[in-house]
Amino acid sequence: MATAHSRSAARIMIAPAVFVLLVWMLVPLCMTLYFSFADYRPMRGVFEPWIGFDNYARFLTSSSFLSSLFTTLWMVGSILAITITGGVTMALLLDKPMFGQGIVRILVIAPFFVMPTVSALVWKNMFFNVDNGLFSYGYKFFGLEPFDFLSQAPLFSIIIIVAWQWLPFATLILLTAVQSLDSEQLEASEMDGAPAWSRFRFIILPHLSRAITVVILIQTIFLLSIFAEIFVTTNGAFGTRTLTYLVYQRVLESQNIGLGSAGGIVAVILANIIAIFLMRIVGKNLDS
Amino acid sequence: QDQVTTLTIATVNNGDMIRMQGLTADFTDKNPDIALEWVTLEENVLRQNVTTDISTGGGAYDVMTIGTYEVPIWGNNDWLVSLNDGMADDWDAGDLLPAIAGGLTVDGNLYAAPFYGESSMVMYRTDLMEKAGLEMPDAPTWTFIREAAAAMTDRDNEINGICARGKAGWGENMAFLTAMSNSFGARWFDEDWNAQFDTQPWADTLDFYLGMMNESGPNGAANNGFNENLTLFQQGKCGMWIDATVAASFVTGADSTVADSVGFALAPDNGLGPRGNWLWAWSLAIPKSSEKQDAAKKFVSWATSKSYTELVAANEGWANVPPGTRTSLYENQEYLDAAPFAAMTLQSINSADPTNPTVDPVPYTGVQFVAIPEFAGIANQVGQQFSDALAGNQTAAQALAAAQELTVEEIEAAGY
Amino acid sequence: MARAITPQKKIMWTALAWTFGLMMFFPILWTFLTSFKSEATAIADPPVWLFFDWTLENYIDVQARSNYPKALMNSIIIAVGSTVLGIMIAVPAAWAMAFVPGKNTKDILLWMLSTKMLPAVGVLYPLVLLAKWLGVMDSRILLIVVLMLINLPIIVWMLYTYFKEIPGEILEAARMDGAGLKSEILYVLTPMALPGIASTVLLNIILAWNEAFWTILLTTVDAAPLTAFIASFSAPEGLFYAKLSAASMLAIAPILIMGWFSQKQLVRGLTFGAVK
Amino acid sequence: MGQISLNQVTKSFGDNQVIPPLDLDINEGEFVVFVGPSGCGKSTLLRLIAGLEDTTSGHISIDGTDATTLPPSKRGLAMVFQSYALYPHMTVRKNIAFPMRMAGLDEATQKAKIDAAAAALNLTDYLDRKPGQLSGGQRQRVAIGRAIVREPSAFLFDEPLSNLDAALRVGMRLEIMELHAKLKTTMVYVTHDQVEAMTMADKIVVLQAGVIEQVGSPLELYHTPRNKFVAGFIGSPKMNLIEGTEAAKHDATTIGIRPEHLTVSKTEGLWKGRVGVAEHLGSDTFIHVHDTGLMEMMTVRITGDIAAKHGDTIYLTPLADQMHRFDAAGLRIT
Amino acid sequence: MGQISLNQVTKSFGDNQVIPPLDLDINEGEFVVFVGPSGCGKSTLLRLIAGLEDTTSGHISIDGTDATTLPPSKRGLAMVFQSYALYPHMTVRKNIAFPMRMAGLDEATQKAKIDAAAAALNLTDYLDRKPGQLSGGQRQRVAIGRAIVREPSAFLFDEPLSNLDAALRVGMRLEIMELHAKLKTTMVYVTHDQVEAMTMADKIVVLQAGVIEQVGSPLELYHTPRNKFVAGFIGSPKMNLIEGTEAAKHDATTIGIRPEHLTVSKTEGLWKGRVGVAEHLGSDTFIHVHDTGLMEMMTVRITGDIAAKHGDTIYLTPLADQMHRFDAAGLRIT
Numbered sequence A: 001m002a003t004a005h006s007r008s009a010a011r012i013m014i015a016p017a018v019f020v021l022l023v024w025m026l027v028p029l030c031m032t033l034y035f036s037f038a039d040y041r042p043m044r045g046v047f048e049p050w051i052g053f054d055n056y057a058r059f060l061t062s063s064s065f066l067s068s069l070f071t072t073l074w075m076v077g078s079i080l081a082i083t084i085t086g087g088v089t090m091a092l093l094l095d096k097p098m099f100g101q102g103i104v105r106i107l108v109i110a111p112f113f114v115m116p117t118v119s120a121l122v123w124k125n126m127f128f129n130v131d132n133g134l135f136s137y138g139y140k141f142f143g144l145e146p147f148d149f150l151s152q153a154p155l156f157s158i159i160i161i162v163a164w165q166w167l168p169f170a171t172l173i174l175l176t177a178v179q180s181l182d183s184e185q186l187e188a189s190e191m192d193g194a195p196a197w198s199r200f201r202f203i204i205l206p207h208l209s210r211a212i213t214v215v216i217l218i219q220t221i222f223l224l225s226i227f228a229e230i231f232v233t234t235n236g237a238f239g240t241r242t243l244t245y246l247v248y249q250r251v252l253e254s255q256n257i258g259l260g261s262a263g264g265i266v267a268v269i270l271a272n273i274i275a276i277f278l279m280r281i282v283g284k285n286l287d288s
Numbered sequence B: 001q002d003q004v005t006t007l008t009i010a011t012v013n014n015g016d017m018i019r020m021q022g023l024t025a026d027f028t029d030k031n032p033d034i035a036l037e038w039v040t041l042e043e044n045v046l047r048q049n050v051t052t053d054i055s056t057g058g059g060a061y062d063v064m065t066i067g068t069y070e071v072p073i074w075g076n077n078d079w080l081v082s083l084n085d086g087m088a089d090d091w092d093a094g095d096l097l098p099a100i101a102g103g104l105t106v107d108g109n110l111y112a113a114p115f116y117g118e119s120s121m122v123m124y125r126t127d128l129m130e131k132a133g134l135e136m137p138d139a140p141t142w143t144f145i146r147e148a149a150a151a152m153t154d155r156d157n158e159i160n161g162i163c164a165r166g167k168a169g170w171g172e173n174m175a176f177l178t179a180m181s182n183s184f185g186a187r188w189f190d191e192d193w194n195a196q197f198d199t200q201p202w203a204d205t206l207d208f209y210l211g212m213m214n215e216s217g218p219n220g221a222a223n224n225g226f227n228e229n230l231t232l233f234q235q236g237k238c239g240m241w242i243d244a245t246v247a248a249s250f251v252t253g254a255d256s257t258v259a260d261s262v263g264f265a266l267a268p269d270n271g272l273g274p275r276g277n278w279l280w281a282w283s284l285a286i287p288k289s290s291e292k293q294d295a296a297k298k299f300v301s302w303a304t305s306k307s308y309t310e311l312v313a314a315n316e317g318w319a320n321v322p323p324g325t326r327t328s329l330y331e332n333q334e335y336l337d338a339a340p341f342a343a344m345t346l347q348s349i350n351s352a353d354p355t356n357p358t359v360d361p362v363p364y365t366g367v368q369f370v371a372i373p374e375f376a377g378i379a380n381q382v383g384q385q386f387s388d389a390l391a392g393n394q395t396a397a398q399a400l401a402a403a404q405e406l407t408v409e410e411i412e413a414a415g416y
Numbered sequence C: 001m002a003r004a005i006t007p008q009k010k011i012m013w014t015a016l017a018w019t020f021g022l023m024m025f026f027p028i029l030w031t032f033l034t035s036f037k038s039e040a041t042a043i044a045d046p047p048v049w050l051f052f053d054w055t056l057e058n059y060i061d062v063q064a065r066s067n068y069p070k071a072l073m074n075s076i077i078i079a080v081g082s083t084v085l086g087i088m089i090a091v092p093a094a095w096a097m098a099f100v101p102g103k104n105t106k107d108i109l110l111w112m113l114s115t116k117m118l119p120a121v122g123v124l125y126p127l128v129l130l131a132k133w134l135g136v137m138d139s140r141i142l143l144i145v146v147l148m149l150i151n152l153p154i155i156v157w158m159l160y161t162y163f164k165e166i167p168g169e170i171l172e173a174a175r176m177d178g179a180g181l182k183s184e185i186l187y188v189l190t191p192m193a194l195p196g197i198a199s200t201v202l203l204n205i206i207l208a209w210n211e212a213f214w215t216i217l218l219t220t221v222d223a224a225p226l227t228a229f230i231a232s233f234s235a236p237e238g239l240f241y242a243k244l245s246a247a248s249m250l251a252i253a254p255i256l257i258m259g260w261f262s263q264k265q266l267v268r269g270l271t272f273g274a275v276k
Numbered sequence D, E: 001m002g003q004i005s006l007n008q009v010t011k012s013f014g015d016n017q018v019i020p021p022l023d024l025d026i027n028e029g030e031f032v033v034f035v036g037p038s039g040c041g042k043s044t045l046l047r048l049i050a051g052l053e054d055t056t057s058g059h060i061s062i063d064g065t066d067a068t069t070l071p072p073s074k075r076g077l078a079m080v081f082q083s084y085a086l087y088p089h090m091t092v093r094k095n096i097a098f099p100m101r102m103a104g105l106d107e108a109t110q111k112a113k114i115d116a117a118a119a120a121l122n123l124t125d126y127l128d129r130k131p132g133q134l135s136g137g138q139r140q141r142v143a144i145g146r147a148i149v150r151e152p153s154a155f156l157f158d159e160p161l162s163n164l165d166a167a168l169r170v171g172m173r174l175e176i177m178e179l180h181a182k183l184k185t186t187m188v189y190v191t192h193d194q195v196e197a198m199t200m201a202d203k204i205v206v207l208q209a210g211v212i213e214q215v216g217s218p219l220e221l222y223h224t225p226r227n228k229f230v231a232g233f234i235g236s237p238k239m240n241l242i243e244g245t246e247a248a249k250h251d252a253t254t255i256g257i258r259p260e261h262l263t264v265s266k267t268e269g270l271w272k273g274r275v276g277v278a279e280h281l282g283s284d285t286f287i288h289v290h291d292t293g294l295m296e297m298m299t300v301r302i303t304g305d306i307a308a309k310h311g312d313t314i315y316l317t318p319l320a321d322q323m324h325r326f327d328a329a330g331l332r333i334t
């Protein structure tokens, strides 16, 4: 495969992609890095190019940093947990023989196509709203006091919304994985005397592990940057402020570009730590 | 023919603005050389877009809809075009309500033309008040409001004595609470820019607010902003509602189920002098980065003129004209007849004093805000703390402590 | 060798799956129904399901208030444009990674993915300043490029996993048959990977369609897509559920329908080589 | 232990009857091989025995008790699949232990049995590898190991060697035969490979379209095929089947003569032909003979070498006592 | 046209030298087969000739001109891959036309050549199908068709039949041989199949670890293997290789005797042993003989049947003139 000719061709072929991504990564990132050491507050007309690590110190020591970090991890973790357990269940269910499998699949996949803004608006107003939301009617129907999701269980509510959007993704990937399981393996385990639960635990679940890591990787990439759902529902109130959202507040609400840039750099570093960690797992899985 | 100049106008998606969009034809008929492009966005998104635009040197918009908070700051930064001259001849600057115009003027330059102005007041259900055996004074006290709210509350019939903003945000609950705190003698900063959330007046304000809302407020009040409360009131689920004066036309309008039994009163006080009412105007400003300032001035003149008011009146009735900007409107008998809330609105607006908002002297201007660039960021976060307290997730003391801490942090970061 | 299954079991699975399916779909269904109600019916207590006066009024109102066709056009151009541009850059890169792997191919791939973790808002100012400097604010081309860059890592990765499944022998056969690099990619690789390319395209159209941060911040009038359109419909003075629903349906319907029609392709593409 | 009877068993998939009523007895300790063309129902029959498919009608009994409705895990049989069906995420040790773990055996017993099986199958060095790191033959052995530890009353094999390359196939074939010699457990073995069937079986079952064409020992089938189908199916290269006048001379519709039962001469013989391709293997030579006027192409096998070139004229003479005769219905005439 | 020379060619992958310096001449019109154990470098060698890999050092010339650095498309060779490597999205016609399209031939010429190739390969009825709708043998033929139309100076085949089933393999083998007879183009053919090598080759090249062990005609290799490796590699079942005193008796370190060159008796003979597994194929019987004291297991091949049972005592006698002798270095002693 690899002749000198094809190798040099490969270098030329890969160059545009690497180049644009490098530019995309480096130019704004360098500017952000530059701003992060500056006192840059356009609203005050302040621009002082070098103030050392003040912004970093301020960002990292601010009372909101740790809580937002924790919120981020908790949110991403819970959504992953829900989508993966839900996805595995749905995948197994959809794999069963049934009538109208195609239609069910279409129903399940639909939330994936919905714009985050739209789904946040719909959930917030038409489901979670304590006066006019459907859930409240449900509570009232059973004679209960309506529950105010967005203030009483804000994180949970956002998790529900996002999980709803990403569950189809997990389901689809896992469904394909389930379908790729060699049926002879299941039959072999059946001959070996394994009951249904053991078959799931010892055969199906390990078989899905690769697909699960891929789901985790892709979703984490997208979940770390959740924004619209928080912006629309709670605006960061009730402890739903993630790191991304905190940076947003610094940049756009407080108009402190220097501080926000420092926050952005911190977020990049943290995201990459998570990324490297995930890539290790996935990279290993990609090899096998 | 001549080249057509296209103006890009950023507006907030509220009713008056959308109505203006509908009347565009009137302007373009008169100015065939100008075309209008509307960018209509939800308030938060709008602010995010126009702020980014103006602070990065802008140029995307020729006319921006901004509030009383932004105008002085942006004017100070020399980002806005002064409207002292170049406006249409019949655009009568002297006719603007002094309180409103004052808030839009920096160093003698008027930097934005008010599209509509508002203060806040008490809207209440006359029928429920009667049922409770009480009578609303024209200028109630907070104590009265709290008692009346308790008396009107009838949870079985989904009637809450008091509706007020609880949703986090500097333009949501913090507008209400800051205005309210003024009447309790609280302030954001002392004259040396020290945050004041650790003082007794703030504790009193928050305790009172939480107490009243818990007794008589709606379930889920911590998520209720202007829109949510409006719906509640229109559905007949509120005994009283303290909010912007512009709401008056909606609660007495066609969408309201209780339009016939709405009364109005001044925002409450606490016997210390200031009332808990604010002052706000959605205004049209022209950024310096616009290359079409002349055309933009023509448009702003049209949109904030008396004749525009008449145009709306002719099309939609007097009750729907944008209120709170011109003295002449409140001298117009037709309007006063159509708008039972007119007098109370005018009185509310006139009684707000942005330069001396509270009992003690302050280094800033603004009634329900502090006119410094950092305010929005700080108040959003403080608002989250208070909203969290209203939701019952923390105590008033905790919320105040957190508010104090983060305000100190931010104000230090800002270099005060 | 699926084993025969009893009808009772099949009915049970059917019932269970449909229950779950409808639960997942319900929010969309409810939005759809609400969009045809009057505002009063929309918040009626108890909720009204099917038997109400269906009305198109909300759609007409929404239509009157904003330029839906223009936003739709922009969404289509931006989503398709960024995807096509991305594919054009990604195909050669994926070819190189899949068929001429070097020692650091995997590192390059993972590095590309990690650029996707850049929090958007962190680079907001730099990007806006750059766009201003280049004079491309509020242009479709800016959004096409930005969204392409955001999604490029995903495109490359997906294509890479697809290409890897194509036996290298076929490309060698083409070489033996006298094909140059261009012919090899154009006549052999691309058509063979067409299902994979199609699903990559679909997924990226969806991602680009739904991107709501940059598309709002970098546009005003000319390039504003449906995400900006929907941003003008949340809660103006009162909770207009019916109008909100109508606007929501307008914003998601095109992509939803496209997604449904291309469901099979998409499912294949979504697997990212997760399944061998 | 290990006696299996099928009594009027049928199997349909939907409307498609794959197995018409079928009777078959497999005796204890026997090595039974199912052969037949692709799609004839070999796998289906094996899976019916295993319990992986339900019978449509009829009864299956194992060791005298009715097993028709027993689930696979309760039948006491072990199966080795064509794809090995190893659990890819478990080590060899875990794979072999799996059935015992399911049965709840204690660790010590498990270990002892694993070690014994590994020793028997030459797997001791690989116990801690995953299946992905093993060669085809080793994987096959693991699959057998997993079957052995259960001490089943019979082993079922579905084309267990067809994924291996030729050399390995020979080796594994011997190993399975030796295993059978040692364990003396009943084995039911599906294959489409001539050589496997002939060399391994005590009893071959030839199937066609779900119907048993003949049951018998390999040499029985070789020497006295019951019909044309079996005659053509067993033996490689294929038996030459001749119809027409030449067959009529022997009072038959068809006569059959195996390639190894033809003698060759350059000068004289019964039938005359022209050499087509001659394949010299050193030990043997296969000659494809054309233009005999009897059938399109006749195959001859000669031990050792012969100097036959493309186009040469050649004479063939059948060994008379090795000729097979079939009637119009294709049945053997004895 | 079709003369290929390799001159001191080496190939390393990283530090791993897969082909040590190697010389080889392939004459015009020859059918050359590369055989050798898996991983010995057969494919690598073929791909070096094709230009799909760069040589690490040395020169390759085709028809007298240096082709060492030419890209594959410029060498005028055609290759048929093990996996057929058909373009699945093109019809058979387009597949066959592809190389001509690349060469920019006009439509009419293309059509004529396609028709000719299709006729020659019996593909006329399938020209408008896609490869997915063809059987294995048909696909193989399309791959060959695609190679033919280029009128290459040589064909390269890399295990072209190994994905086919046994019956088809035989058929395709014959077709390729006939093709060679017709076209008389040089063919270089890689296989690991004994029978293919023996039957098809004009010249067999036996490789081990990248080194050429012997080059010669099939029967040369069968009768006079140059060393122990070739002796063991060519012929099936394998030659029995005996060391020790018995070999010393013949003044050799090792003696070799093929299974078919042993005569068997129940009563007397040179060597005595015990019957292990006996494989009865009907036409032949392979007996595995243990406990001869000469080597672990000796294989004997008998034409026809013999009544040998597991455990019987048996006597073997080698045909003296068929014995091979090797010295300590493993080289043939003549």
Ligand SMILES: Nc1ncnc2c1ncn2[C@@H]1O[C@H](COP(=O)(O)OP(=O)(O)OP(=O)(O)O)[C@@H](O)[C@H]1O
Pocket: C001, C002, C003, D013, D018, D036, D037, D038, D039, D040, D041, D042, D043, D044, D045, D192
């Ligand atoms: N699950 C099934 N549903 C429908 N038909 C089936 C099923 N399994 C097998 N068949 C059909 O039953 C017949 C016999 O199949 P079976 O797999 O037993 O053949 P086989 O003899 O094992 O063939 P091969 O040698 O190719 O493995 C075939 O015609 C096949 O199409």
Ligand SMILES: Nc1ncnc2c1ncn2[C@@H]1O[C@H](COP(=O)(O)OP(=O)(O)OP(=O)(O)O)[C@@H](O)[C@H]1O
Pocket: E013, E018, E036, E037, E038, E039, E040, E041, E042, E043, E044, E045, E192
């Ligand atoms: N691209 C490569 N990179 C590194 N090593 C390789 C590469 N290709 C082949 N090899 C090594 O070169 C040696 C020869 O490989 P080659 O494929 O030529 O063997 P082969 O004789 O064709 O074997 P087989 O009969 O299994 O096809 C092997 O040891 C193999 O591992």
Ligand SMILES: [Mg+2]
Pocket: D042, D043, D044
């Ligand atoms: Mg089968």
Ligand SMILES: [Mg+2]
Pocket: E042, E043, E044
């Ligand atoms: Mg090879």
